[in-house]
Amino acid sequence: GAGVSQSPRYKVAKRGRDVALRCDSISGHVTLYWYRQTLGQGSEVLTYSQSDAQRDKSGRPSGRFSAERPERSVSTLKIQRTEQGDSAVYLCASSQGCNQPQHFGDGTRLSIL
Amino acid sequence: EDKVVQSPLSLVVHEGDTVTLNCSYEVTNFRSLLWYKQEKKAPTFLFMLTSSGIEKKSGRLSSILDKKELFSILNITATQTGDSAVYLCAAVKETSGSRLTFGEGTQLTVNP
Numbered sequence: 002g003a004g005v006s007q008s009p010r011y012k013v014a015k016r017g018r019d020v021a022l023r024c025d026s027i028s029g030h031v032t033l034y035w036y037r038q039t040l041g042q043g044s045e046v047l048t049y050s051q052s053d054a055q056r057d058k059s060g061r062p063s064g065r066f067s068a069e070r071p072e073r074s075v076s077t078l079k080i081q082r083t084e085q086g087d088s089a090v091y092l093c094a095s096s097q098g099c100n101q102p103q104h105f106g107d108g109t110r111l112s113i114l
Numbered sequence: 115e116d117k118v119v120q121s122p123l124s125l126v127v128h129e130g131d132t133v134t135l136n137c138s139y140e141v142t143n144f145r146s147l148l149w150y151k152q153e154k155k156a157p158t159f160l161f162m163l164t165s166s167g168i169e170k171k172s173g174r175l176s177s178i179l180d181k182k183e184l185f186s187i188l189n190i191t192a193t194q195t196g197d198s199a200v201y202l203c204a205a206v207k208e209t210s211g212s213r214l215t216f217g218e219g220t221q222l223t224v225n226p
Contacts, residue, residue: 004156005156032212034213034214036214036216043216043217043218043219044202044204044214044216044219045216046213046214046215049212049213092156092157094214096212099212100145100146100164100212102148102159102162103148103159103214104159105150105156105157105158106156107155107156108155108156
């Protein structure tokens with residue numbers, strides 16, 4: 002379809018391992034965001050990138066989260082040295098621009114054992 | 115620190131009831147407020163509110179923003195079981211790349 006697509010839908014990893022989550026945004030959207038949803042902390046932004054920037058602008062102080070954007074409509078969220086507290090749903094969203102609403106993918110549910 | 119607070123956190127009503135969901139915000143360089151509906155998967159966009167006092171409507175849903183009192187409400191009239199979902203409110207800043215600051219959400223359950 003024409004929406005935001007994320008893969009995989011579910012991911013299980015052992016604590017300490019690195020994981021990579023993929024997002025295919027809507028064609029033509031320039032800004033891309035990664036959010037994390039947990040029961041205890043709600044939804045919070047992790048990273049975002051604008052237009053042709055391939056590197057993210059991290060919304061979080063932790064250096065373990067980073068995103069790369071090899072193509073305008075593709076982003077990969079990388080989490081290094083995963084911790085059990087990283088277990089959450091990771092949502093990707095994109096928008097046409099700063100004054101446009103963000104549209105979300107279905108998310109990747111990550112479980113860290 | 116930027117903050118978005120939604121109330122109530124949980125609400126159970128019967129079909130046909132009207133509900134009002136509240137969202138208050140304390141956000142520096144505020145630009146706009148968005149409402150999303152989240153069922154089992156992705157949050158789906160409902161409204162974007164930028165100007166104060168202008169009601170936005172979509173079917174049985176409507177929303178309005180008060181930039182003086184720093185809050186927004188989402189109204190749903192004649193509720194249906196399909197309205198059961200988490201409703202998320204999020205603020206957008208002028209700066210910081212327009213990323214969203216979310217409230218915790220209101221879990222709405224509409225019983226038949």
